[in-house]
Amino acid sequence: MAQLSGQPVVILPEGTQRYVGRDAQRINILAARIIAETVRTTLGPKGMDKMLVDSLGDVVITNDGATILDRIDLQHPAAKMMVEVAKTQDKEAGDGTTTAVVIAGELLRKAEELLDQNIHPSIIVKGYTMAAEKAQEILENIAIEVTPDDDETLMKIAMTSITGKNAESHKELFARLAVDAVKQVAEKKNGKYVVDIDNIKIEKKAGESVEESELIRGVVIDKERVHPRMPNKVEGAKIALINEALEVKKTETDAKINITSPDQLFQFIEQEEKMLKDMVDQIAATGANVLFVQKGIDDLAQHYLAKYGILAVRRVKKSDMEKLAKATGAKVVTNVKDLTPEDLGHADLVEERKIAGESMIFVEGCKNPKAVTILIRGGTEHVIDEVERALEDAIKVVKDVMEDGYVLPAGGAGEIELSIKLDEYAKAVGGKEALAVEAFAEALKIIPKTLAENAGLDTVEMLVKVISEHKNKGKNIGIDIFEGGPADMIEKGIIEPLRVKKQAIKSASEAAIMILRIDDVIAAKLSKPEGGQGGGMPDMGGMGGMDMGM
Numbered sequence: 001m002a003q004l005s006g007q008p009v010v011i012l013p014e015g016t017q018r019y020v021g022r023d024a025q026r027i028n029i030l031a032a033r034i035i036a037e038t039v040r041t042t043l044g045p046k047g048m049d050k051m052l053v054d055s056l057g058d059v060v061i062t063n064d065g066a067t068i069l070d071r072i073d074l075q076h077p078a079a080k081m082m083v084e085v086a087k088t089q090d091k092e093a094g095d096g097t098t099t100a101v102v103i104a105g106e107l108l109r110k111a112e113e114l115l116d117q118n119i120h121p122s123i124i125v126k127g128y129t130m131a132a133e134k135a136q137e138i139l140e141n142i143a144i145e146v147t148p149d150d151d152e153t154l155m156k157i158a159m160t161s162i163t164g165k166n167a168e169s170h171k172e173l174f175a176r177l178a179v180d181a182v183k184q185v186a187e188k189k190n191g192k193y194v195v196d197i198d199n200i201k202i203e204k205k206a207g208e209s210v211e212e213s214e215l216i217r218g219v220v221i222d223k224e225r226v227h228p229r230m231p232n233k234v235e236g237a238k239i240a241l242i243n244e245a246l247e248v249k250k251t252e253t254d255a256k257i258n259i260t261s262p263d264q265l266f267q268f269i270e271q272e273e274k275m276l277k278d279m280v281d282q283i284a285a286t287g288a289n290v291l292f293v294q295k296g297i298d299d300l301a302q303h304y305l306a307k308y309g310i311l312a313v314r315r316v317k318k319s320d321m322e323k324l325a326k327a328t329g330a331k332v333v334t335n336v337k338d339l340t341p342e343d344l345g346h347a348d349l350v351e352e353r354k355i356a357g358e359s360m361i362f363v364e365g366c367k368n369p370k371a372v373t374i375l376i377r378g379g380t381e382h383v384i385d386e387v388e389r390a391l392e393d394a395i396k397v398v399k400d401v402m403e404d405g406y407v408l409p410a411g412g413a414g415e416i417e418l419s420i421k422l423d424e425y426a427k428a429v430g431g432k433e434a435l436a437v438e439a440f441a442e443a444l445k446i447i448p449k450t451l452a453e454n455a456g457l458d459t460v461e462m463l464v465k466v467i468s469e470h471k472n473k474g475k476n477i478g479i480d481i482f483e484g485g486p487a488d489m490i491e492k493g494i495i496e497p498l499r500v501k502k503q504a505i506k507s508a509s510e511a512a513i514m515i516l517r518i519d520d521v522i523a524a525k526l527s528k529p530e531g532g533q534g535g536g537m538p539d540m541g542g543m544g545g546m547d548m549g550m
Helices: 020-042 065-071 075-094 096-117 121-142 151-162 167-185 264-284 297-305 319-329 381-405 413-429 433-443 445-454 459-472 498-516
Strands: 001-003 007-008 018-022 050-053 059-062 186-189 193-195 200-206 214-216 219-221 233-242 288-291 311-313 345-355 358-364 372-378 405-411 479-480 487-489 495-496 520-525
Touching: 018 020, 018 498, 020 065, 020 075, 020 096, 020 498, 020 520, 050 065, 050 311, 059 381, 065 075, 065 096, 065 405, 075 096, 075 498, 096 121, 096 433, 121 413, 121 433, 121 498, 151 167, 151 381, 151 495, 167 200, 167 214, 167 372, 167 381, 167 487, 193 381, 200 219, 200 358, 200 381, 214 358, 219 319, 219 372, 264 297, 264 405, 288 319, 288 445, 319 345, 319 358, 345 445, 381 405, 381 495, 381 498, 405 413, 405 498, 413 433, 413 445, 413 459, 413 479, 445 459, 445 479, 459 487, 495 498
Parallel strands: 200 372, 233 288, 288 311
Antiparallel strands: 001 007, 018 520, 050 059, 186 193, 214 372, 219 358, 233 345, 345 358, 405 495, 479 487
């Protein structure tokens, strides 16, 4: 509201909340730091889990940063920006979501200290931008090259990713599944490997133990055969994929058929039966003995298919049809009339099996399948959900290394190296920007510090020891959480993809910079929910009742 010759001028509507300058920065930084603090305890092999309960009472137990932030119902806009950091990290690199969010939170904490010294946000932003660019350069210089056929290193990458998650007790099994699956679907284009992880299907079934999880070099479809008289096992399968319905087609135009005698009705039914039989005859004539249909199959068509001994499955998802085509080499045909023997795919075995009391169709023994399935078993739904998240991360990090060919020592070694090198770089930068570069370097120490803290070690003593050892013995020295001291991460096999670290620094610095540049928050009045209260932005100052606990 402004005043003009004694007359008030209303600019913003009633109920709008506005925070300007230092207040806006303080509140935004606080909101982002709370998010970072929330996930910080989950970082590393000794990180703790979070139990998330949604409004319907569904429970998720996880220590996956992206999952935690995705499931929390947040109100504050700056907090939502931190969730975007995690989502971007997950999409681009597949792992390191917690790392990215924790670094972003610490960058903002350090920036706040500089703001308190009356250093202008634009100077901090400039220093952070310079430091982030230099960090990318340093990471590329310390990266270690890996060949895509180096199975041992790929296994170490996958195991490092799984360590600290619920699947850790079987990390070798899941690392092997992840590596085998990625190598199976990897395709070489222009001398480089490309991995489309959509071709790795993950099926979950509660029951049995986690050790029973397996890789199927083919596809598992969560369906059953349509007729009990069909064979439940076909060896040497010739597979037809059809995405039209095996039913009598209705006319395109509105039409009415007048039947005046029982004979005509009989002829009409007979003609329908003949059309269905012709369809099935055409399929059988190609030599197909297994049929997957994207739409429905008429009851009579099911009967004829069963007579021919063809195993048929209906209402198969489009994504599953595509995976079947990639795994078996079959072509998806739109019209039954167009089906030829050349369109058929091949598999050694197609079988209906009962898994945890439910029928599933296994298509196995494909020659060189470009689509595979990992079947996860486990005692409870919560266990297999968390195993799935761990396995997805492992698959993504193996994909990163297959595509890029570079790894870094993990266990905080990369962050300590960056911190030391950026400190040196700050001296060359000079001016007030150097303070921001130094703050950036200092902020990166939050990762080794948190790893030690979550393992119950003395953080100050551990950090001093590791940094000193790192300076003396080189870039591969990080924190060995299990031994409780500095160690060579490459020797210990604790490694991560270059892409994960580069993306984490990039996402974290960009989010921190974006939040620092905001000096005015104008929040419209929230519309009233049904039977609820209207109001401004929910609890901007109090952050929805969350406590910093710092």
